[in-house]
Amino acid sequence: MSSNSFVSSISHIVISSKPGANKDSDDPDAFRSVQFGTNEQSQIFPSNAVKTAIYTAYNFLPKNLFKQFTRFSNIYFLVITVLQLLPQVTSSNGVPTMVVPLMFIIVVSGVRDVMEDVQRHQADAEQNRAQVQKFTFSDGKARSFHPATCEELKVGELVRVGENEELPADIALVASGSPNGQCYVMTANLDGESSLKPRFVQPELCRPPYRDCFPSDGQQLTAQATTLLSSVFIECEPPNRSIDKFKGTLVLSETRSLSLDISHVLLRGTHLKDTPWVIGVVIYTGDDTRVRQNASETPIKASWLSHFINQITVWIVVVQVVILIVAVVVEAQLVGSSSVQRNPFIPDEIKDSTFVDFVWLFLAYMLLFSNFVPISLQVTIDFTRYFQARAITNDPGMRLSPSSPSFSTSSNTVDKKHVVCVQSSELNEELGLVEHIFTDKTGTLTCNRMAFRSCHVDGETFDFDEKDGSLLILEKAVHEVIVGALNPEEAPDKPSRRRNTIALSSFPFKSTPMQRFLINLAVNNSIWPSASSTSQASTKSSKPVKKEYAGPSPDERALVIAAAQAGVELCDRNNTRVVVRVYGKDAELEILHLFEFTSDRKKSSILCREPSGRIILMTKGADSVIMEALSESANKPSTVLQAKEQMKLYSANGLRVLCIAEREVSADEYRAWNARYSALKNNTTRGASEEELAKIISELECRLTFVGVSAIEDKIQEGAPEALEKFRAAGIKVWMLTGDRADTATNVAHAVRLVSADMRLLRLCESSSSWMEGSKQDAIDFLEKELRRAREESELGGSDSNSSSITFKSGAVPLPKARAGLALLIDDTVVEAVTGFGIEKEFLELCMECESVLCARISPKQKELIVGMVRNFCPDKVTLSIGDGANDVPMIQGAHIGVGIAGEEGHQASDASDYSLPAFRFLQRLLLVHGRAMNRRIAVLTLYVFYKNVLLVLPQFVYGAYCLYSGQSTYFDTLLQLFNIGFTALPILVFSIKDDDISARTVLFYPRLYQDGYHHVFLNRRRFAYWMFEAVVGSALIILVPAELLPLAPWSGTGRDNDLWALGMAQNLAVVVLATSVLFWWVVTFAISSMIAFGREFYGILYVGAITNALLLTFFCCITGLTPAFLPKVWQVFFAPDPRTICRERDQLLVDFSKKKSHETIFPIDQEDTI
Secondary structure (H helix, E strand, C coil): CHHHHHHHHHHHEECCCCCCCCCCCCCCCHCCCEEEEECCCHHHHHCCCCCCCCCCCHHHHHHHHHHHHHCHHHHHHHHHHHCCCCCCCCCCCCCCCCCCHHHHHHHHHHHHHHHHHHHHHHHHHHHHHCEEEEEECCCCCCCCCEEHHHHHHCCEEEHHHHHHHEEECEEEEEECCCCCCCCCCCCCCCCCCCCEEEEECCCHHHHHCCCHHHCCCCCCCCCCHHHHHHCEEEECCCCCCCCCCCEEEEEEECCCCCEEEEEEEEECCCEEECCCEEEEEEEECHCCCCHHHHHCCCCCCCCCCHHEEEEEEEHHHHHHHHHHHHHHHHHHHHHCHHHHHHCCCCCCCHHCCCHHHHHHHHHHHHHCCCHHCCCCCCHHHHHHHHHHHHHHCCCHHHHHCCCCCCCCCCCCCCCCCCCEEEEEEEHHHHCCCEEEEEEEEECCEEEEEEEEEEECCEEEEEEEEECCEEEECHHHHHHHHHHHCCHHHHCCCCCCCEEEEEEHHHCCCCCCCHHHHHHHHHHHCCCCEEEHHHHHHEEEECCCCCCCEEEECCCHHHHHHHHCCCEEEEEEECCEEEEEEECCCEEEEEEEECCCCCCCCCCCEEEEEEECCEEEEEEEECCHHHHHHHHHCCHHHHHHHHHHHHHHHHHHHCHHHHHHEEEEEEEEHHHHHHHCCCHHCCCHCCCCCCCHHHHHHHHHHHCEEEEEEEEEEEEEEHHHHHHHHHHHHHCCCEEECCCCCCHHHHHHHCCCCCCCCCCEEEEECCCEEEEEECCCCHHHHHHHHHHHHHHHHHCCCCCCCCCCEEEEHHHHHHHCCCCEEEEEEEEEEHHHHHHHCCCHHHHHHHCCCCCEEEEEECCCCCCCHHHHHHHHHHHEEEEEEEEEEHHHHHHHHHCCCCEEEECCECCCCCCCCCCEEECCCCHHHHHHHHHHHHHHHHHHHHHHHHHHHHHHHHHHHHHHHCCCCCCCCCCCCHHHHHHHHHHHHHHHHHHHHCCCCCHHHHHHHHHHHHHHHHCCCCCCHHHHHHHHHHHHHHHHHHHHHHHHHHHHHCCCCCCCCCCCCHHHHHHHHHHHHHHHHCCCCHHHHHHHHHHHHCCCHHHHHHHCCCCHHHHHHHHHHHHHHHHHHHHHHHHHHCCCCCCHHHHHHHHHHCCCHHCCCCHHHCCCCCCCCCC
C-alpha cells in the first residue's frame, strides 16, 4: 500500500451497524467495527455540526405562529377577532379591535422566543466554527495536521487536541504528549464534576513500535505508521447516553485483542488539562456523541397554579356558554311574546327572527363576553415571574460574601457558586407551597470538605493531627507505656485517659498492620498526584514540595492526604502501575485490576502485584459489605467486635466510617480468575452485563482479612442548622437522604437540628427484621406496633376524643396531639421491604406523623424512589429536592421543585435544577421570604384578573334586560379592548412584583407564617368564589344604578338627553375606578386620566364629566361595590385578627421582634394557634 493510499484510508472507518442506533440499545449486532483502511460508509453518519437553534430567518414566522396558536387562549381570541369582521355580529363597525391585544401578546412572546433563539444560534456558531487540528496528507512524505473547523470533522479522522482545548468529538486515544500515555480531562461540562480525571492510551499502543508512530511533538505521523496501523481496527458500542461507561475492543491482529473502556476515550465537551497534546481517532460525531445523546430536555414541571388556572378557565368558559344560551333563549321568548309583537317601535326583522338570527345573536353575545376569558392573564404572569426571578437573583441576602468559607475566586465557577440562579421561573409561586424537603447530606448539609480524623487499627484507636501528620493514640495502656518511655519523669502514677502525640515515623510497630492500613488508603482509590505538583517534585529543588492530589471523590482525597502526611505518600500512578513512598522509600506496585466504588457495590478494590511478586487485594467500603466478606478463620472475633464498637463511637460523633480489608491472592487463583474475567470483559461488546461483571468481581472480594477502620469528618454547612430549625417551625417535613451509616446520619441530624433533644426517634432500621421476612400483613402489624411503642416511650399520654389516627387494615391507631415531636430513622432495607410488600401508603401515613425522616445507606436510585413515592401517594403535597452532586440529579428532577448547590462536586446538580443556590442556608430565604411572597402575589394576581374581567363583562348581560337581550354593547369598543392591557395592566403588575404584606424579617422570625401557602390560604376555590361574588355585586351596581338613575339627571348644557353612550361612559368609568380601587389607591388617578388619550371617546368623557349626577353615581357605585371586599377585612382586623394580621400591624408599628422572648408574649391567643 502506498503512503498516499494509507493516509487517505486512515482518515475513515468502516462501520458495520446502522448509524443513530437506539440510545439504550443492547443489541450486540449493532456494535461498530472500526476498521482503518477504507472510507466506503463514512458518509452515513451524522455531521459533527451542532444545531440547537429552533428557528431560521425563513421558518420563524410560520413556525412561531404555529407554536403560538397551539395555545387555547390565542385560538379563542383569534376566533373573536374574526367574529368582529362579520357585519351580522360586529359591535365595532367591522374593525377587529381585538387584534391589538392579541398582537401584543403574540409579539411579546415572539420577541422572547427570538431572543432565546439568537443565543442558541450564537452558541451553535461558536462550537461549529471552533478550530481543530485535523490530519491530512500534504505531500508524498509529510503527514501533518492542518487547521479545520469542528463541523468539518468526520468519523474516523485523526484529530490533535492541545492543552486546555475542548474535545470536538468523541475520540479513542491513540497517543499522548505524556511519556506514560496518560492525560487529564475536566468533565465539568459533561457531568458537572470540577475535578480532573485521568485517561490513558491503551498500554500496548504506548510500547514500541506503536509509540514510534508519533514524534514527541505530536505534529506528524512517521512513515512506519503506514504498515503498523493498516491492520488495526476497533469494535465499539453504538451511540448511547452513558458518560461513565464504554465498551470496545482494540484488535491489533487476528490473535491479539485488548479491551477498551471509558478510561481510553475522551468525550466531546470535556477539556484537556495538564497534558501537552493528545491524538485520537473520531468514533462518534454530532448527535451520536455522548454529550448530544444526553441533551434531553429537563422534565417539564407544571405548577399547582397552572392546574388551578386551567380548571378555573374551564369553569369560566362553561359559565360563559351558559350565559350565552340563557341570553339567546330569553331573547327568543321575548321576541315571541305578544307585547313585543304588538310594539310598533320594534323592527319587523326582529319580530320575524329565525334560527339563523339566533345563531348570529349567540355569536354577538360571544363577542360581548369575549373578555370573560382574561387575555392578559398569562402575559402578566410571565412578566411577573421574570421580574420576580430578577429580584431573587439580585437579593443581597442570598449571595456568598467574600469572607465565607465557601467563597471561591475561580473564574469559571464564580457565578454559579456565589449567586442564586433561577432556571425555571414558572415554578416561582410553587416555592410557597412546599411541604416536603428531600435533602442530601454530604455537600448539602455538610461542607463536603473531608478531613481524616481518626482510625482504628489492630485494636488501637488513633486520632489524627493534620497539622503535623501525627496520630494521637487513645488507648490507655499504650498511652502509659509510650509516655513513660519518652518522658519517664512525666509518667503518671495511675493510669489516665490523656492523649499524647506520637510521630508515625518513630512509631514502634509501623510495619504491620499500620503500614498495610496506610498503603491501602494511598493506593486503593482513583486519586492521582496533580501534574503541577508532580512536575515540581521532579525538578531539582531544595525546598520540599507539598503534593496536591486530584480525583472525583473528596473522601478518597482526604484519605490519600492523611496517608501522605503520616508517611505513606502516593507519588505517581497510571493505569498500569502506582508508586508509593513508604517512610522515605519508593515502592512500585503493578496494577492488575482496579474496581472503582459504585453505589451498588458500596466498596472499591485494587488488585496489585508487589515488588516481591506477591499479589494482594486491597478493599475498602461500607461496613455492611466488608463485614460480610470477612474470613472467619483469618480474623479474631474480639478484633472484629472491638472494631464494631469503635465504629459506633465514630458514628456517634457524626464521622463517616470506612472499613479497610485485604487478602493475598495466590498466583494460581489469580490466573484462573483472570482468565474468566478477561474473557467476560473482552466480550462485553457482545452482550455481557454489568451484573455479570460485578458477580465475578465479588468472587475475588471475599475471605478478607480485617485491617482497620477510618473515620472522616465533614463539617456542617454554615447556617444549615438554623435553616432546618426554621423549616421544622414552618411545618415543613424534612427528609435527609444519605449513604452513611444510621448512627452517622442520626448524629448529623442532631448537629444540624433536624432532630432536637426533645424529639423521640423511632428507629425502624434497628428493629427486628422478622417483619421483612414475613407477609404483608406482618409488615403492617409491625408498623402499627412500632407506632404504639413510640407513642408510649415518648410519653405523649393517652388518646382523647380529639386525637387523630392512622388507619391500617388491622384497625385504627389513635394519635393524640403530641407534646414532643417524632422523627423516623430508616435505611435501605426498610425501603426495599416497603416497596417489596407494596405498603407505601401505610408507610407514608407513619411518615406524615413525623417532623423529620432520616434515611441511611440510601443509594441514588432509592433517593429517586422515595421522592417518587411521596409524589405518587401524596399528590396534593409539593415536594422539593436539594443536592449538590451528580448522583442527586434523579432526585432533583423527580421532585416538583429541584434545587441544586454548585459546590465541591461540580455543577451538574445545579445545571439540572430549577433553582441553583450557593449554599443550603439560602434555601430558607428562598422559601420563607420569596416563596411565600411570590405565592401570595401570584394568587392575588390570578384572583384580580378574573375579578376585573367579570366586573367588565357581566354588566353587558344585565343590560340585556333593557334591550330585549339583542346583544347591544354599552361600551366604546376601543375602551373595552384596552381595559386589560391599558387601564388595569400596570397596577397589578407592580403589585405582583413589589408588594409585601409582611416584612422578610418578620417572616423569618415567625416561620409558621409560611403555612398560609401550603394550606392554600391565598388561593383556593372558596376564595375564588368570594372574589367572583364581589364581581357579581359590583357588576350589578355598575349597570343598575346608572341605568336607573342617570335618566333622571337634568339635561346637559347642550340640551341633549343622556343616551346609551352616556350610560356606557359612566359605566366604563365606574368599572375602571372600582377595578383599580379594590387593591390600589395611588394608581386610581393614573388609570382614570389614561382614558382621555383616545379619539372620539374624548368628547364622551367631557360630556359625562359635565353631568354632576354621573360623577356622584360613579362614586356611589365604587363605595357600594367595595363593601364586600372591605367589610371582611375590617371585621378581621378589629374583631378576629389572625397571626398574619397581627404581624402586619406590628410591622407597621416597627416592632423589634428580636427583643421578644417568646411567641406567646406577642399573640394573646391559644398556644396551639400561635405562630
